[in-house]
Amino acid sequence: MREGAAAVITGAPLGRAGRALAAGLDPWQSVVRRTSRGGAAPAEVARMADRVTAEAGELADEARRWRDTYRAAEDMLVATARRGAQTVPGEGWPGPAGTEPGHTGQRGALPQERRMR
Numbered sequence: 163m164r165e166g167a168a169a170v171i172t173g174a175p176l177g178r179a180g181r182a183l184a185a186g187l188d189p190w191q192s193v194v195r196r197t198s199r200g201g202a203a204p205a206e207v208a209r210m211a212d213r214v215t216a217e218a219g220e221l222a223d224e225a226r227r228w229r230d231t232y233r234a235a236e237d238m239l240v241a242t243a244r245r246g247a248q249t250v251p252g253e254g255w256p257g258p259a260g261t262e263p264g265h266t267g268q269r270g271a272l273p274q275e276r277r278m279r
Contacts, residue, residue: 196202200210
């Protein structure tokens with residue numbers, strides 16, 4: 163078709179130039195030639211996919227480490243709270259609300275020495 167159109171327009175067939183033009187218009191050849199970093203060539207796409215897969219694995223490992231760290235901290239906090247809940251109050255332990263030394267008797271009020279400045 164290109165040869166016929168070229169012959170009508172220019173009076174001569176495209177010849178070698180037509181073959182070069184055909185290669186340039188082939189979508190697959192266009193993809194295969196894009197070998198630069200980030201290009202569409204299959205080998206480059208495979209390289210990028212491998213890199214992203216490895217990075218995803220590293221991020222998943224890091225997320226698991228953080229999750230384990232938070233779980234350990236939560237377990238320690240709960241264990242400490244349980245020990246505190248089982249401890250019998252000793253001397254100087256605050257009594258019912260409003261009976262602590264320095265309490266003003268107002269609900270929610272802090273003793274003067276504990277109030278933020």
